[in-house]
Amino acid sequence: MSKIMEGLLYSESHEWVKVEDGLAVIGVSDFAQKEMGEITYVDMPEVDDEIGKGETFGALESVKAASDLYSPVSGVVVEVNEELQDAPEKVNEDAFENWIIKVRMNDEGELADLMDAAAYKAMIGE
Template structure:
């Protein structure tokens, strides 16, 4: 399982990369491995607003469909359209294949997320 040191992690297995006021969000290596072969990623609309913890995407694999929860509140400013035609990119490169970019409305919510070490410990308890 790969965990990147420069990201934040949720207990729902989403990662967050912060660039200024924007948060790039995707699912972790642990999540994609658990799901198996991903066949569909439902994307929200640009302009949609979500609170932290809201479902923003559904990811379907050959095994199951799984909700993805937004780790931080904000407005969707970009969606990764590439995933519509090539959802398997999430399996191939989970940390390079972000799902959405959010303009964060409350950066302090990042304090509720885990760092890499905390996330690795969290995952070790789930196995």
């Protein structure tokens, strides 16, 4: 049973979004980190990179496989979680606490396409 945080928005590709001070804080769900297993590397974009909704902005790597990260919104990267560069396993420890990037959104209306916690819970079948 994986943890699902109330009040966040979720994508079908298992990213979560928290809107904070007008920025979209983006991470991956607890379900996703469990599926991946031990995360050994987080491939992140650079600050000022423009990313499109649904486009890959990085990847999580486990021993065995790489999983692309898809941006739930479009916008400009304003911050990346540098901590994860040296300690990628933090995503396993707490996938909600350890966000990956913060994005200044082009269009907050895109958030309407995401799921709430209940809908996401139903999607992963837990």
